[in-house]
Amino acid sequence: xxxxxxxxxxxxxxxxxxxxxxxxxxxxxxxxxxxxxxxxxxxxxxxxxxxxxxxxxxxxxxxxxxxxxxxxxxxxxxxxxxxxxxxxxxxxxxxxxxxxxxxxxxxxxxxxxxxxxxxxxxxxxxxxxxxxxxxxxxxxxxxxxxxxxxxxxxxxxxxxxxxxxxxxxxxxxxxxxxxxxxxxxxxxxxxxxxxxxxxxxxxxxxxxxxxxxxxxxxxxxxxxxxxxxxxxxxxxxxxxxxxxxxxxxxxxxxxxxxxxxxxxxxxxxxxxxxxxxxxxxxxxxxxxxxxxxxxxx
Numbered sequence: 066x067x068x069x070x071x072x073x074x075x076x077x078x079x080x081x082x083x084x085x086x087x088x089x090x091x092x093x094x095x096x097x098x099x100x101x102x103x104x105x106x107x108x109x110x111x112x113x114x115x116x117x118x119x120x121x122x123x124x125x126x127x128x129x130x131x132x133x134x135x136x137x138x139x140x141x142x143x144x145x146x147x148x149x150x151x152x153x154x155x156x157x158x159x160x161x162x163x164x165x166x167x168x169x170x171x172x173x174x175x176x177x178x179x180x181x182x183x184x185x186x187x188x189x190x191x192x193x194x195x196x197x198x199x200x201x202x203x204x205x206x207x208x209x210x211x212x213x214x215x216x217x218x219x220x221x222x223x224x225x226x227x228x229x230x231x232x233x234x235x236x237x238x239x240x241x242x243x244x245x246x247x248x249x250x251x252x253x254x255x256x257x258x259x260x261x262x263x264x265x266x267x268x269x270x271x272x273x274x275x276x277x278x279x280x281x282x283x284x285x286x287x288x289x290x291x292x293x294x295x296x297x298x299x300x301x302x303x304x305x306x307x308x309x310x311x312x313x314x315x316x317x318x319x320x321x322x323x324x325x326x327x328x329x330x331x332x333x334x335x336x337x338x339x340x341x342x343x344x345x346x347x348x349x350x351x352x353x354x355x356x357x358x359x360x361x362x
Contacts, residue, residue, distance in 0.1 A: 066321060067094035067331040068358055071134050071300065073338060074098050074113040078121055081113075084336060085122040088129065091354040095130035096122065097164060097333060102140060103172045106342065116149045123157035130160045134300055134333065135236045135254065137168030138187075138194045140177055144219045147201035151225055159226035164254055164298075165198075166236030167191035188241045189213070195235070199249050202230035234298055238277055243284040252296035252331075253281055256303035270304040271323055278328050298331045299324055302343065310334070311345040317353045318360045325361065 070093045072084055088096040100115035119131050136146070154161045167187045168174065174181040182190065193211045200207050201221055209216045225231045232251035237243050238258070246253040258265070258273035265273075282292040301310060301320075310320035311334060321332055334353070337345040 066325050066329065066358065066361060068321075068354065069093050069095040069097065069130075069298075069331055069333045070336050070354070071097045071099065071333050072336045073104075073107065073343070074115060074118045075107060075111050075338065077111065077113075078118075081118065082121070082125050085125050088336070089126045091351055093129060093354060094331065095132060095162065095333075096126075097132045097134040097162075098122075100133040100136040100141075100164075101171070101173050102176050105171070108172060116153060119161070120153055120156055123153065123160065128160075130162055131157055132162035132234070133164045134234075135164035135166040137166050137173070138190045138213075139168040139171075139173035141194075143194055143198040143201055143214050144216050147198055147219070147221055150202065150231060151221055151223075154225045154227060154231050157226075159231075161227070161231045162234055162252070163231055164234040164236060165195060166254070167242060188239070192241065192245060195233070195245050195249050199230070199233070234296070240280070240284070243281050244288070246281065246295065247284040247288045247290055250295055252298055254298045254300060256300045259303065261305055262303055262307075265305040267304070267306050270306070271327065274299070274324070274329075275327050296330045297328055298333060299329045300333045302335050308343070308345060311337075311350060311353065313349060314352050314356050314360065317357050321357060322361055 070088050076084065085096060098115050098118055103112050115133055122131055150163060170181045190213050193213050197209055197214050197216060201219060202225055205222050207216045207219045233249055234252035234254045235246035235250035236254040237246050238255060255277055257270050261270050261273060285292040306320060310317045324332065335343040337343060337347050337350050
C-alpha cells in the first residue's frame with residue numbers, strides 16, 4: 066500500500082512551496098490537489114489554479130508524483146487540457162497522474178454561465194471527454210467531432226514524457242464511470258458512498274466499498290482486463306470515519322489495514338488546514354506519514 070496526500074491550493078506560493086517540499090521530505094508517494102475554481106467552505110477565501118500550482122510544485126520537488134484529484138469537464142476542454150498536461154508532464158519529468166471525474170453540481174458547474182448538467186448529461190460528457198483526451202495525449206494530431214467536444218487537427222507534439230501517455234486515475238462509482246475506468250484508467254478513485262457520510266457507520270462504508278470494487282472487477286472483465294491491473298485509490302475524509310483516522314498513528318493503521326484488505330493500493334489523506342473540515346494535528350499527521358505504513362507489516 067502507498068500513502069499520498071492532497072494539498073488544497075489555498076496558500077500563496079511563498080507558503081505553498083514549503084508545504085509541497087515538506088510532503089516530499091515526509092516520503093509521500095504522491096501529492097495531489099483539487100482542480101476546482103472554488104470549493105465549498107473555501108469559496109470566500111484564497112483558492113489558486115491547479116495546473117499552475119502543480120507546475121510550481123514540479124519545480125519545487127524532485128521525485129514525488131503529482132496530480133489532480135480530480136479534474137472534470139465542468140470547466141475544462143480536452144484540447145486545452147491536453148496541451149497543459151503534456152507541458153506539466155514535461156516540466157515534472159514524467160511525474161504526473163491525472164485524476165479525472167464527471168464533476169458535480171458545485172460552484173464549477175455554473176461558473177461559466179451554463180446551466181448545471183443533469184447526472185445523465187454529466188455522464189455523457191464525461192465519457193466523450195475521457196475518450197477524446199486519451200487520443201489527444203497519445204496521438205500527434207487529432208480530429209474528432211463529437212456531440213459535446215470537437216478537435217480540429219489538434220497537435221500535441223512531442224506528447225507526454227510517460228508513454229504512451231500519463232496515467233489516468235478515473236473517479237467513479239456508477240456503472241458508466243466504472244466502464245470508463247476499466248477502458249481508459251490506470252487507476253480507479255473513490256471517496257466512498259456519499260449516502261453514508263452523514264449517518265452511516267464505518268462498517269457500512271467498508272461494505273459499500275467492497276461492493277464498488279466488485280463492480281469495478283465486473284467492468285474490467287467486460288473489457289477484457291484484470292482488475293488487478295488498476296491501482297485502487299481511496300481519497301479519505303468523505304466516509305463516516307471522517308477525520309478519525311488522523312487522530313493517531315494507531316487509528317490510521319487500523320483504518321488503512323481494513324481498507325488494504327478490500328484491495329486498496331493507495332490511501333490519500335488531506336494535508337491539515339486549521340479551522341476547516343480538514344483540521345488535524347500536524348505532528349500526528351507527520352507521524353502517520355513516516356510511521357504508519359511500516360506498522361501495517
